[in-house]
Amino acid sequence: MNTVIPEKNKKPGVRYAVTDAGIELPVIDITHPAFACEVNEEYVSALIDDAVKGIELMKTMPPEVRKSIMESSILARGWVQASGGIMTGLITYLNRLGPDHLGDGYAGPADRRIAAGLMPTSFRLRLRMVARLLADGLAGTAEKSPGAPMHLLNIGGGPSADSLNALILIRKEHPGLLEDRRIAIHVLDPDSEGPNFGARSLAVLLEHGAALQGLAITFEHVAYDWVDPSVLKTVLEAMEGDAVAAGSTEGALFDYGSDEVIVSNLSTMREYVPEGFVMVGSVVRDNNTLDPRMPRMEGAAGMPVIRYLGLEALSVLAQQAGWTVDATLDSFAHHAVRLRKR
Numbered sequence: 003m004n005t006v007i008p009e010k011n012k013k014p015g016v017r018y019a020v021t022d023a024g025i026e027l028p029v030i031d032i033t034h035p036a037f038a039c040e041v042n043e044e045y046v047s048a049l050i051d052d053a054v055k056g057i058e059l060m061k062t063m064p065p066e067v068r069k070s071i072m073e074s075s076i077l078a079r080g081w082v083q084a085s086g087g088i089m090t091g092l093i094t095y096l097n098r099l100g101p102d103h104l105g106d107g108y109a110g111p112a113d114r115r116i117a118a119g120l121m122p123t124s125f126r127l128r129l130r131m132v133a134r135l136l137a138d139g140l141a142g143t144a145e146k147s148p149g150a151p152m153h154l155l156n157i158g159g160g161p162s163a164d165s166l167n168a169l170i171l172i173r174k175e176h177p178g179l180l181e182d183r184r185i186a187i188h189v190l191d192p193d194s195e196g197p198n199f200g201a202r203s204l205a206v207l208l209e210h211g212a213a214l215q216g217l218a219i220t221f222e223h224v225a226y227d228w229v230d231p232s233v234l235k236t237v238l239e240a241m242e243g244d245a246v247a248a249g250s251t252e253g254a255l256f257d258y259g260s261d262e263v264i265v266s267n268l269s270t271m272r273e274y275v276p277e278g279f280v281m282v283g284s285v286v287r288d289n290n291t292l293d294p295r296m297p298r299m300e301g302a303a304g305m306p307v308i309r310y311l312g313l314e315a316l317s318v319l320a321q322q323a324g325w326t327v328d329a330t331l332d333s334f335a336h337h338a339v340r341l342r343k344r
Contacts, residue, residue, distance in 0.1 A: 003202065007107035016103075017212055019202040021092065022195050028103045029203040030095075031213055032130050032167050033174055037100070039126040046123075046334045050295045053120040057297050075112040077122075087307065088258050091160010091196025097122040098129055098163065120297075124335035125253065128284045131331040131338035132164045132252040137171035139280035139328070139340055144172075144179050144246045146278075151184040153247040153276075155237065157228060157267065158254025159189045160196025161203060162221075164282075165250060170213045183246075185219040188237050190226035197223035228255055228263055231270040238274035245276045251283040256316055256339075257308045264316075268323035272343050280328065281341040288312025293334065313337045 006024025013036050017029040030037055041049075060068060072078045080093030096104070100122070101114035109117075116122065136154075144152065154165040165187050173180055187204070189197045201221040207214040226233050241247055255267060271281060286292075288310050298310070316339060317327050325341040332338075 007105065009105045010107070011105070013103075017203075017206040017209070019199060019206050021199050025108050026105070027096070027199070028099060029206055030098060030129070030163050030167065031170055031207075032133060033170055033213070036103070037126075039100070039123070039130060041123065041127070041334075046293075049120040049123060050293060050297075053297050054295060056119070071112055074110055075116065076108055077113045077116045088158075089253075090193055091158070091191060092193075092199060094125060094253055095161045095163060095196065095199070098125045100126060121335070124333060127333040128252060128336045128338065129163055129167065131333060131336070132250055132282055132284055133167035133171060135329055135331060135338050135340040136164060136168035136248055136250050136280075136282045137175070139282065140168060140246065140248045141172050141176050141179060143248070143278040143280075144183075145176070147244065147246050149183050151186070151242050151245045152180070153241050153245050154185070154187045155247065155249035155271075156187065156189045156191075157226070157234075157249065157251040158191055158258075159200070159250065159252070160191055160193065161200035162187055162189050162197070163200075163203075164252040165189075166200070166203060166207060166214075168248075168250070169217075169219070170207070173213060173217070180217050183218070185217060187219065187221045189221070189223045190228075190234060190237065191223065192225060192227055194223060194225075197221075228259060228267055231267050234267060234270050235274055238271065241276055243276060247276045247279045249275070249279065249281040251281075253284055256283045256285040256311060259309075261319055264319050265323045268320060268325055268341070272324040275343070279343065281325065282338065283341075284336045284338050285313060285316045286310050286336055287334075288315065296335065313339065 003020045004024055005020050005026050009018055009026040016036055018026050019029050020026050101117040104113050156162045156165050191197055204221045320341050324344050326344045328342040329340040
């Protein structure tokens with residue numbers, strides 16, 4: 003892949019990969035200090051206030067001014083393109099980078115303001131929570147099965163930063179646990195742009211001196227519409243019976259899927275996954291636990307149609323499909339949840 007827009011201000015120790023459009027982006031490693039994301043209640047409160055003010059300001063802007071802002075901002079265009087639907091994995095990834103990692107060749111001041119704001123901050127925290135629960139679940143099973151093949155299933159994963167960062171966490175915290183075993187990442191996503199970047203991200207993470215150097219990891223993209231889980235069944239049936247396996251869906255199935263779609267996917271997984279399999283995902287907080295000042299996306303122009311499902315409702319759906327909540331982590335906008343088969 004040719005680099006059309008190189009990153010001219012590379013940060014020490016950070017790896018970079020290229021998108022289908024030739025844009026060189028940092029590969030997120032949540033263990034690297036450059037990607038630190040620590041917030042407190044006071045900081046979050048200020049983010050919420052700023053978000054509300056920003057929305058009110060946009061309402062008062064002349065249409066031509068709003069159009070100019072949208073056209074000049076890669077992040078704003080991504081939000082608009084997701085209007086009434088689902089945000090792509092690559093746009094979600096760009097929102098996770100933070101203002102300091104957006105390159106001058108494709109991003110401007112408006113992008114940096116957006117990236118420092120409320121929802122991109124929540125995306126960065128969400129990634130960390132899902133990667134943490136996924137890493138802990140995989141490590142616990144892998145310790146009991148030395149040398150067994152490992153499979154990471156990622157539904158709606160796009161670049162699959164959660165899967166890659168889970169492996170980075172395991173490598174750092176459990177030396178030797180990933181060595182001498184075959185590892186496969188299976189990304190089930192309707193879009194190819196995000197998974198293509200994920201595959202290139204893995205390639206640079208496997209390079210000499212990188213976080214996953216020397217490991218035997220493959221990356222497979224499977225075109226998938228979660229309304230029909232038959233493809234999911236085929237992927238799961240191909241996994242070895244003794245495999246160490248786990249799934250994740252960060253900002254995807256539990257954020258956008260209907261009750262029926264969530265239950266059908268979880269039911270299919272429960273029937274075909276290997277023993278010890280855990281499923282990790284993010285879910286948006288519901289009305290009862292969300293800060294009442296939080297600006298809502300549902301029904302708003304230029305916003306994706308996410309669900310404010312909440313942890314309690316997801317737990318009920320999981321139980322219907324034969325799963326139980328094993329662990330949770332919380333941020334101001336999301337819960338991360340780890341499920342195990344009942």
